[in-house]
Amino acid sequence: MPISRQVITLTFLKNILLILLLSLPLVASPKVKVFTLHSYSQEYPWTKNQHVGFVEGISKSNQKFELYTEYLDTKRLELTSEYEKNYLNYLQLKYKNSEPDMIYVTDDNALTFIHKYYRELFPNVNAIPIFFSGINNLAMQNILPSEQFVGVYETKEIKPNLELIKQFSPQTRDIYFVGDDSSTYFNIQKEIQLQKESFKNLTFHFISDEKISKVKTMLSKESKNFVLLTTIGNFKDDNNNTLLVQESIEKLKENQNLIILSMEDAYMFHGVVGGFVTSGNKQGEEAANLVLKYLQEKSLHNVKSLLKSPNVYMFNSKELINARVILSEYIARDAIFLGKNQDFIEKNQSLLLNILTIAFVLSIFGAITIFALQRKRCAKQSAKLHLLENIRVELHSKEHFITHLLPLNRVGYWKYNLLTNELFLSQELLNILEITDNTYKEDSKFLSYFVHLEDKQLFEEKMNFAKESQTTLQFNHRIVSCNKYILHVTHHIYTEFSNHKPSLLIGIMKFD
Numbered sequence: 066m067p068i069s070r071q072v073i074t075l076t077f078l079k080n081i082l083l084i085l086l087l088s089l090p091l092v093a094s095p096k097v098k099v100f101t102l103h104s105y106s107q108e109y110p111w112t113k114n115q116h117v118g119f120v121e122g123i124s125k126s127n128q129k130f131e132l133y134t135e136y137l138d139t140k141r142l143e144l145t146s147e148y149e150k151n152y153l154n155y156l157q158l159k160y161k162n163s164e165p166d167m168i169y170v171t172d173d174n175a176l177t178f179i180h181k182y183y184r185e186l187f188p189n190v191n192a193i194p195i196f197f198s199g200i201n202n203l204a205m206q207n208i209l210p211s212e213q214f215v216g217v218y219e220t221k222e223i224k225p226n227l228e229l230i231k232q233f234s235p236q237t238r239d240i241y242f243v244g245d246d247s248s249t250y251f252n253i254q255k256e257i258q259l260q261k262e263s264f265k266n267l268t269f270h271f272i273s274d275e276k277i278s279k280v281k282t283m284l285s286k287e288s289k290n291f292v293l294l295t296t297i298g299n300f301k302d303d304n305n306n307t308l309l310v311q312e313s314i315e316k317l318k319e320n321q322n323l324i325i326l327s328m329e330d331a332y333m334f335h336g337v338v339g340g341f342v343t344s345g346n347k348q349g350e351e352a353a354n355l356v357l358k359y360l361q362e363k364s365l366h367n368v369k370s371l372l373k374s375p376n377v378y379m380f381n382s383k384e385l386i387n388a389r390v391i392l393s394e395y396i397a398r399d400a401i402f403l404g405k406n407q408d409f410i411e412k413n414q415s416l417l418l419n420i421l422t423i424a425f426v427l428s429i430f431g432a433i434t435i436f437a438l439q440r441k442r443c444a445k446q447s448a449k450l451h452l453l454e455n456i457r458v459e460l461h462s463k464e465h466f467i468t469h470l471l472p473l474n475r476v477g478y479w480k481y482n483l484l485t486n487e488l489f490l491s492q493e494l495l496n497i498l499e500i501t502d503n504t505y506k507e508d509s510k511f512l513s514y515f516v517h518l519e520d521k522q523l524f525e526e527k528m529n530f531a532k533e534s535q536t537t538l539q540f541n542h543r544i545v546s547c548n549k550y551i552l553h554v555t556h557h558i559y560t561e562f563s564n565h566k567p568s569l570l571i572g573i574m575k576f577d
Contacts, residue, residue: 095129096129096130096131097128097129097130097131097166097167097360098130098131098133098163098164098165098166098167099123099130099131099132099133099165099166099167099168099169099356100133100135100160100163100165100167100168100169100187101116101119101132101133101134101135101168101169101170102134102135102136102137102168102169102170102171102175102178102179103115103116103134103135103136103137103170103171103172103175104137104139104170104171104172104173104174104175104176104199105136105137105138105139105140105171105172105298106136106138106140106141107134107136109140109298109310109331110310110331110332110345111172111199111298111329111330111331111345112136112171112172112345113345114330114331114344114345114346114348114349115171115198115199115345115346115348115349115352116134116171116349117346117349118345118346118347118348118349118350118352118353119169119198119349119350119352119353120132120349120353121349121350121353122349122350122351122352122353122354122356122357123353123356123357125353125357126357126360128357128360133160133163133165135156137152137174137175137178139174140247140298140299140307141307144174144177144178149178149181149182152178153178153182153185153186156186157185157186160186160187163187164187164189164190165187165190165193166193167193167194167195167196167356167359168183168193168194168195168196169195169196169197169198169352169356170195170196170197171197171198171199171348171349172199172200172201172249173199173200173201173202173205173248173249173252174248175197176197176200176205176216179195180195180208180209180214183195192212192213193213194213194215194359194365195213195214195215195216196215196216196352196355196356196359197214197215197216197217197352198216198217198219198348198349198351198352199217199219199343199345199348200216200217200218200219201218201219201220201221201249201252201253201256202252203218203220203256203372206218206370206372211365211369211370212365212366213365214370215355215359215365215368215369215370216352216355216370216371217348217351217352217355217370217371217374217375218370218371218372218373218374219343219348219374220256220343220373220374220376221253221256221257221295221328221329221343221374222328222341222374222376223256223257223260223293223328224260224263225340225341225376225378226293226326226328226340226341227240227264227267229326229340229341229396230291230326232390232391232392232393233291233324233388233390233391234289234291234390237267237289237291238266238267238268239267239268239270239285239290239291240267240268240269240270240291240293241270241272241284241285241290241291241292241293242254242257242269242270242271242272242292242293242295243272243273243280243284243292243293243294243295243297243317244271244272244273244294244295244296244297245273245274245275245296245297245298245299245300246273246274246275246299247296247298247299249296250273250295250296250299253295253296253328254271254273254295257269257271257295272284275299275300275301276300276301276302276303277300277301277302277308277313277316277317278302278303280300280317281316281317281319281320284317284320284323285322286320286322287322288322289322289324290322290323290324291323291324291326292317292323292324292325292326293326293327293328293340294325294326294327294328294329294332294337295328296329297310297313297314297332298310298331300313310331310332310334311334311335314332314334314335314336314337315335315336317336318336324338324388324390325337325338326338326339326340327339327340327342328340328341328342328343329342329343329345330342330343330344330345330346330377330379331345333379333381333403335381335384336384337381337384338380338381338384338385338388338390339378339379339380339381339384339385339400339403340378340379340380341376341377341378342376342377342378342379343374343376344375344376344377344379347375347376347377348374348375350375351371351375355368355370355371377399377400377401378396378399378400378401379400379401379402379403380392380400380401380402380403381402381403381404382402382403382404383404475493475497475575475576476493476573476574476575476576477490477491477493477494477495477496477497477498477573477574477576478491478493478494478571478572478573478574479491479494479512479571479572479574480569480570480571480572481509481569481570481571481572482568482569483532483567483568483569483570484563484568486509487509488508488509488511488512490505490511490512494574497546497552497576498515498544498546498547499546499547499548499550500547501547504547512572513525515544515545515546515547516542516543516544516545517542517543517544517545517551519543520542520543520544523540523542524542527540527556527558528558528570531558531559531560531570532560532567532570533560533567534560535560535562536559537557537558537559538557538558538559539555539556539557539558540556541553541554541555541556542554542556544574552576552577553576553577554574554575554576554577555574555575555577556572556573556574557572557573557574557575558570558571558572558573559571
């Protein structure tokens with residue numbers, strides 16, 4: 066092959082390769098399909114917080130995700146075998162043509178359900194990775210295959226909360242743990258009992274029942290009793306209606322002697338002081354981090370579950386004051402405070418920002434308006450000055466023409482301002498009439514003094530007629546110089562008008 070053809074071929078291949086490389090970013094990467102199953106309802110605070118944390122976490126990646134979300138709602142419904150089978154049938158029917166890339170579940174019931182049925186639910190997907198958060202049953206770590214299941218465990222840490230109570234009230238000996246008699250509660254109770262030996266000077270009271278009325282009767286009515294909430298989302302009233310979390314807390318607070326602490330951020334409603342709590346948002350966020358690590362490494366081999374729960378100190382500022390408890394500086398430094406008293410600027414930050422924005426926009430608009438008006442005013446003024454300049458130039462041209470050119474032909478001129486009664490005689494006219502400085506007077510009738518006696522009437526008539534005429538008037542008459550010489554003159558008179566009124570008489574006198 067000739068060298069020139071080789072060069073052309075190589076150049077062509079390079080260009081094709083360059084186009085392909087540049088077009089790669091334009092090809093949208095496929096979305097990662099995530100099937101999500103939550104144990105509780107979408108409005109349950111703990112579930113909502115985990116879901117939000119997970120979605121915000123995976124959104125940090127450039128990867129696009131598509132979520133399919135379902136809820137077992139087991140705070141309202143018991144997860145019986147019948148319910149499991151019916152729910153599985155519902156999911157199989159709904160997702161029979163779906164093949165997700167991964168599964169994300171929250172809390173124990175959803176994890177148990179998926180562990181049992183994921184093969185039946187998605188039979189065409191092999192070794193699908195399953196991520197989880199909010200799992201209380203630590204024994205699942207030994208049950209779940211690590212090559213397929215990875216996630217974040219939730220532990221209610223009793224020690225930091227008991228140390229808080231000792232700070233608040235060193236003389237306290239009885240601690241009440243309140244729960245809703247659910248499977249989650251019993252998992253938490255087991256973990257607390259394992260740590261009981263570390264607090265031999267304290268007496269633990271476990272109070273649990275589905276009916277909140279029974280729980281209330283079992284709580285002490287003595288002054289200043291510390292209550293730790295474990296899990297309370299399954300509480301029911303006497304009509305077997307599942308209560309909202311805030312409703313359950315309101316009923317517990319009817320006993321005004323209770324100082325309620327929480328081990329879960331979803332229970333931070335009015336009436337709860339706070340505590341070292343599990344964070345639903347951080348649970349979901351950490352699960353999302355595991356997902357992103359898996360996508361980066363294309364494997365779960367180096368992705369490990371988090372056994373230590375990402376818990377935080379969280380307090381309600383108003384309830385701290387009402388309970389008359391004081392936090393140590395060490396705890397307060399890193400704690401999250403809800404309902405913190407804000408100064409005027411903090412409280413009205415959004416309003417003030419809106420006001421400043423409006424003020425800024427109005428000031429800009431005002432400046433633009435003033436600038437436009439000023440520019441318009443300047444334009445008008447400039448136009449006036451330009452007109453005056455044109456008039457000045459025009460008058461100057463007339464003066465120059467009359468003064469310097471007409472004298473060559475024995476021509477003089479005069480101007481009579483009708484508005485000011487001022488008379489002006491050109492120097493040439495003064496010379497022809499032999500008028501000296503001693504003789505000259507700024508008298509409106511001064512010129513008529515030199516008109517021949519027999520022509521005075523004609524002169525006056527022509528002058529009066531010229532005042533009313535807008536055409537040039539020409540007539541002949543005689544004029545007498547100061548030395549009594551009789552001169553014959555051809556007189557041209559025309560009138561300038563201002564606002565339709567005569568303002569200036571101009572006469573040009575050509576002497577024979």
